[in-house]
Amino acid sequence: MLEVSEKRHFTHHLYESIKEANLPIGEMSEVEDKQDLLKKLLSGETILLLDKQTKALSASTKGWRDRGVQETTSESVIRGPKEAFTETIRTNTALLRRKIKDPNLRVEAKTIGRKTCTDIAVVYLEGTAEKEVLDQVKERLNQIDIDAVLESGYIEEFIQDAQYSPFPTVYNSEKPDAIAGGILEGRVAILIDGTPNVLLVPALFVNFMQSSEDYYQRADIGTLVRLLRLFCFSVALFMPSLYIAFTTFHQEMIPPPLLISLASQREGVPFPAFVEALMMELTFEVLREAGVRLPKPVGSAVSIVGALVLGQSAVQAGLVSPAMVIVVAITAISSFVFPAYNMAISIRILRFPLMILAATFGLFGIILGMIAMVFHLCSLQSFGKPYMAPLAPMIGKDQKDVLIRLPHWGLLSRPSFFTKSDQKRVDSKSKER
């Protein structure tokens, strides 16, 4: 009787000493029930069971195979860091920590997914991130009950504000510098294990028009590139519909020499401009989708087919007019300008209803379509922030980093629509010479 209790006392002592000091492993936790133990074992942890102890020790010895930090494939830049997030959440948080060495950077872990038990980390700057936004993020994450989470898209659809909108209200990027920049503005990042795409909320319309490179090039260049992107936004959205409207309804508004040249081109074309445009736009969408899915060695074949067969031959065969090919080409190239792929998709989608409106009501239809779109954009919200801020509602002092970008010494404060506290960014004395 005495022996047994002594033994138990001894193992307990051993257990405590192992837990406290003797294992040189960073992450240690106690496990008390079998279910939990199994889960930990299956996620790659080492379990230490001691005789006559009701608790077990679990050491984090996870060692996934990963592909290491590589160059980004979807958001390439000329100047600036080229690294991208990986599929491993630990690596990703380390990449962020390396950029922001502030003690206030918080990483809150969570698991979502009954079967996959996917690790999720909410990363933010304590004191800078707005509490309301943070609470909303946590609340929405806690509500999710799903069996599997394989990619950040699963989470995005649960937490986004507007379910029925072509416009994205959650930003995602695989570039650590873009995410770190967002966190420094007071936004909240959501990292999901198993995917390099990290979510960032709240996301406003202007965020999708900006690239992290805008901050690395000199300010004047950054500004010009942003204005160019805005121009491309309108071209990608309105160009085909304007072409349809002008050639079918408002010929009198085209300058006569141009009208003559357009008319002579369209002479042999058997279709109305709308069908012609729709055909070419659809063809282009097909080509683009094929280009994404193709194995790399076959890729050049598609570009030959696309450029030669569909472009040149369609014109020579008299199926479409050369002007139409130019319009489609400009539209297509303009839609590649956006740094955010999900915004480019919404523009691609919206182009088609606008084309239908242009074919039925001409410019009147296009303008009404545009007004309806702006009203929709103005009614959207992302985690309580108006989507079109700081343009509507207009916030004067935040214009410094929206359509234009002031030099870094001029960006004195953080954007006020993300954070009200901890506004100071640059000390105004740092430019004195």
Added chain:
Amino acid sequence: MDNQTISPRQFMFLVILFSVGSSILIVPTPLAANAKQDAWISISISVAIGLLLVVLYNHIATLMKGQTFVQATIAVFGNWFGRVLLFFYLSFLYILASLVLRNIGDFMTTQIIPETPLQFTHILFLIVVIWGAYLGLEAIGRSSEMFMPWVVLLVFFFTITLSPQIKMENLQPVLGNGIVPVVDTSTFVIGTPLLEMVTFLMIIPYVKDGKTKKRAWILGTFIGGAILTLITLLCILILGSDLTALNTYPSYKLAQKINIAGFLEGLEIIIAIIWMITIFFKMVVLYYSTTVGIAQFLTMEDHRPLLLPLGMGMVVLSIIAYPDVAYFETFINETWFPFAITHGLIIPLIVWIGLLFKSKKQNKTQQEPS
């Protein structure tokens, strides 16, 4: 309805767009016909009177204490007499909205898309208006901030590109026909758009409080009036009063005269777009206030279910409203002013007096216990 608010600046933008919308198309013609080269003087007179009117509206708005015009009227005059007044007020707004709809429809089908039947133009326009009213006041206010810079920019562009063609002699002789026709004609602009501003008594309770709240309405009216004056002045300076009076849409005709360095022509479409946007905002404000007003009149909680059915009625009303332009011209020249005075001045005055009595009574009952 649903506690959406707009900022004073957004409110001011809405007032500007409201006063420019549709008036910009229909005002210059009758003004030039009656006041000849002095049309711009009569429009300035009416803007000055309009500012006084807005002071009255502002005063009513303060007395309403956060209630809309409909709620306040019912509170003051009770269910029976209040509702009789409101029936007239709301039907005024509804008729006004359908006339504005007809204006844009007429403009579009005569100038921009002659192939399209009138009713389809109206239906498409109204669908987008309903969409705007469905999204609520916040979206309307924010969108006004998105479009306002463009309107201002293009009015500037318009003025600058036309300035080489200005012929000062078109203005002379100043007051050549005496002051009487000038003052007489000013009633026209008071009728549209200034008395129509009574609509904003439905919007102003939703404007956030602030120092600029009162100023917003006055400043907005002033800027809107200034734009109207500028466009009328340009019409007379460039086209001359006779040609202005002959054209149905002189401000559009004016845009056709833009010619930059001999190759940039046909820019009138841009101007048409700007007029369309201003009319759209006028329409959305009118439609929103009408449906909210009717919903509050019927003590409903939400105005959204009414949007589509009332829209159906509006399309029909806008088409049967007048058979031809001649009918519209006699209506707008002869009947509109007394019609607008009744609903834009007399009804608000009655409510104002009622509100004054009520607040005095309240003050007394508050003072007595102390």
Added chain:
Amino acid sequence: MWSMISIIVLALGIFLLEFPKLYKKNRKKEAWFFTIFLLSFTIISVLESLEVELPNPLDLIQTFYKMIGF
């Protein structure tokens, strides 16, 4: 004929769009007013599409103001 059918289809569409929402929230008054407005305006629209001469409220207003001397 076709315009009449499309008006009725449109009215049915509006009804199906709005009515279930009101019914679910148990807003009887709203549902009533909505139905009354929709029904009356559908009838008016159908009459208009059949080119029946509808009374114009503007005529009424004009005669009223002429009567009192404008």
